[in-house]
Amino acid sequence: MAQPSLTLSGESLSYEGEQVLAPVTLSIPPGEHVALVGRSGAGKSSLLKLLYQQAPEHIALCPQSYGLVGNLSVYQNVYMGQLNRHNPLYNLCNLVRPWRRHKAAVQQLCDTLGLDEKINSPVDTLSGGQQQRTAIARALYQQAGIFLGDEPVSAVDPLQAKLLIELIQHQHASSVIALHNRQLALTCFDRIVGLQHGKVVFDLPSSSLTAEQLDQLYVA
């Protein structure tokens, strides 16, 4: 399936009549990896929501709250990344007694993400970082062309965060990831979109930005 560009042409977002994101115009073509940076409440999740609405069928979404089912295993949660590819009976069979090809594919992802020993554990029994990696595994299993992540590496150490971002980018034609780690934004992404008080205040190549400029977003 050809990957679309994600394009916003002046869309805004309001809750109960109150605008939380001012009109945004931006385009993210296949091949571009974009970081969203800004203080808590600046509008990063809101912008991701608008982007998701543009092409949900092409997007693997990794939400801030993970959206995992706590009493189901890591395998079952990761399998759910492909739920919409199969009929309900097929899914039920593979959630209860997985076929070898699904089990092997999920096992491989779990090995890559350091979850190999946890594949049969209920998600509720995992650490925060392990739960976060399960949410990433589910998004990777979806095999979509575009990845949207809302602070998907906030609960892992900096080295692991960099490896995860590289893995996500390697497996998706384009990605938009909200994160607070400015160094990661500068080193791993093509473009950085800065948000402040519900507005996009810059949209620039990461090579043209410095850590000090990103720090300005965090000044009250």
Ligand SMILES: Nc1ncnc2c1ncn2[C@@H]1O[C@H](COP(=O)(O)OP(=O)(O)OP(=O)(O)O)[C@@H](O)[C@H]1O
């Ligand atoms: N469901 C909602 N109803 C009303 N207001 C909301 C809702 N979701 C978000 N907001 C408001 O929209 C604004 C932007 O929130 P958003 O979640 O987009 O920020 P953010 O940059 O992602 O923050 P964080 O880094 O804390 O996740 C905030 O003022 C928030 O209170």
